[in-house]
Amino acid sequence: MLFKNIAVLDDRFKLRENGYVGVKDGVIGYIGDQMPEEAFGEEYDGRGKLLMSGFVNAHAHTPMTLLRGYGENLNLSDWLNTRIFPFEEKLTGHDIYYAMLLGIAESLRSGIVSTTDMYFYGEEMARAVLESGVKNNLSLGLTCFGDEDLYTLKNYKEGKLLFENCHNTGDGRLKIDMCIHAEYTSGEKVVRQMAEHCKSLGANMHIHLSETKEEHEGCKLRHGGKTPAEYFYSLGIFDSKTTAAHCVWLEGEDFDILKEKGVTVASCPKSNLKLASGVCNAPKLLEKGINVALGTDGAASNNSLNMLEEMKFFALIHKEKWGDPRVVTPRQALYAATRAGAVSQGRADTAALKTGMKADLIALDISGAHMKPAHSLLNNLIYSASGSDVRLTMVDGKVLYRDGEYQTIDIEKVIFEVEKSKDRILSELGQALAEKA
Ligand SMILES: [Zn+2]
Known part of the structure; x- marks a missing residue:
């Protein structure tokens, strides 16, 4: 053309x-x-x-389009435990496939060409990526609340298979990353094993880091004063090329750790505002030369996948927060929404x-x-x-x-299927509530 x-x-x-x-x-x-x-x-x-x-969305849970507008005006822990997790339990591969396509359609509509995703039902997500023609760094959100061995977990087996079958497919459009959902949703043993596994594959790592004060301070109590960044650093997570979402509550040595290990911060200003999680110190990160990319997070906490909007929030929020209208220039915002994301995805040839x-x-x-x-x-x-x-x-x-x-998505069918999934899940949740009562 x-x-x-x-x-x-x-x-x-x-x-x-x-x-x-x-x-x-x-x-x-x-x-x-x-x-x-x-x-x-x-x-x-x-x-x-x-x-x-085009834009690179450096942190998303694209199939969460299905939960858009479902859990509103709640703090992160209530939002997760009373709305998101019960809804997600009802999801099937069919639901995920169409919700993923809906998110891809929405992303394309506002100029997103590549996304770093974390969710589940990887095979269905991969199929949607390959069929629609977009780029994606896909990972399966690993959570485990006990002292399990990584190699026994279903998530590990699925991730391994996904990596073997799908990594670098679609002319390299689809990449499979490894993932630890967050410090507070995983045991130390699994984190250490995942760090080794990721390194052995030469894959990228995707995590949530210091999103809320509760998580950040809780980590210090759980791990002898270590912040989430220090904790992951000590377990070798940052030995792989890592994208760390949020990074709102970084302190002290955390900045030096991210700089030393070349970690990308995927800042998600709209999601952080909506869940009142706080504001990431992007001016300091940028000043230190840390790669700062932009993410939308899931549509359940945003509620859109729109990088132009995200850039605007990113450019504005820091001016108020740090009392200086000179911080985060349009150039810095644009770089964060494009090239910084490609760097974090390990794509030298795009954005x-x-x-x-x-x-x-x-x-x-x-x-x-x-x-x-x-x-x-x-x-x-x-x-x-x-x-x-x-x-x-x-x-x-x-x-x-x-x-x-x-050109590649039958949008009417996708919307029809997503509406159908939403109705089915709501009715199942209603039945579950009725059974409990
Ligand atoms: Zn997230």
Whole structure:
């Protein structure tokens, strides 16, 4: 495809008006001010549009779209124990497959090309990723509340099989990561064994870290004063390339540990606000040179998978929190929503608009009243744009979403199936409650 007469935001966030970008064999082959001599197939008229890198969602539980709006206005522990966990117990592979597709559709609609996911029913999630054409670093959330041996756990066996069968499939679009859900949901033995297992596979690691004060302080009581970061560090988790979600309550040496081990912080500002978990100290992380990416978390605590919205929250929240409107610049927010996520996923070839990179691109309509005038398009992109401005989302050079239409997802069927799953689960939960009473 050849994008022509389009504004182009390149890998250094430099703007080129009326540019030309040629995509061939899934890769960006040409960027320039003139019509290229080489043929790139279909021509896309880019007048009134901006072409830029697609977004990378660095922390999500995509199938939680099924729980959107189900548990509201509760703190994390009530939210998990009274709403989320009972609902999740009723989920089947069929439910997960369609809820995953719904989340993928929503993600594509607001320009997400790749997601780092943690959930269960990996096989069904993998199928949805491969069929829909998106990129995903998928892991199975490992929880175990006793002193079990990792190698006896169902989660371990499923994860191992998933890694063997699916890692780097779909031309590398799908990667399988390893996972410890969190310090408070796993025993020490399992964490140590998972650290070794992940290292032996050369896989990436995905964890929740210091999301709430309760978790952070509880960990110190449980583990001789060690913070969650110190605890995971001591057990070797960070010896693998790690994405740590939230990191709201980091303190003291925690920052140095993350820096030393090259851990990516996947900050989830909207989810943290909604559950009143706190605000991650992104200015300090950025100042220390720690890779800070952005995640939406699940749709149950957000309630959308929309990186434009997430960027805006990320750019705004720190200004109030730290009393300084200069912190977290539009460039930093944009980098966090794109390239930082790709770095955390171990994808060197995506999330930058540059020749030779994979064509994981989005075209945004910048002709709307809310985008005018454009004293700075970069500022408008962070503070004024909305997810629905995305008109086209391309992954590996293939258009997956364009002007409200999905090329690989039967959205009506997906919504029908998700509604059906929701009704069935609610009725089962109602019956369970009635049986208890
Ligand atoms: Zn999460």
